[in-house]
């Protein structure tokens with residue numbers, strides 16, 4: 001498996017489990033996780049981050065601004081991102 005060039009964070013307190021991120025990501029980075037949030041629905045998970053090309057469609061489409069896609073640099077999160 002290729003190493004991921006990004007870290008994808010989903011704020012579990014903000015996510016309302018609409019699954020728009022799963023629907024819009026053309027590279028199938030997201031899947032449903034087993035973690036059930038406070039709203040009683042499974043929070044999505046970035047289970048295939050190595051596929052992400054970091055063009056931020058999911059960040060822009062998330063209605064609750066719950067997603068952050070960080071670029072890694074030399075295996076670390078890039079502070080300039």
Ligand code: SF4
Pocket residue numbers: 010014015016017018019020021022044061062063064065066067
């Ligand atoms: S689009 Fe945002 S609010 Fe909707 S499931 Fe994904 S992270 Fe949660």
Ligand code: SF4
Pocket residue numbers: 024025026027028029030051052053054055056057058059069
């Ligand atoms: S940035 Fe693009 S490729 Fe990466 S997870 Fe979001 S929608 Fe998918």
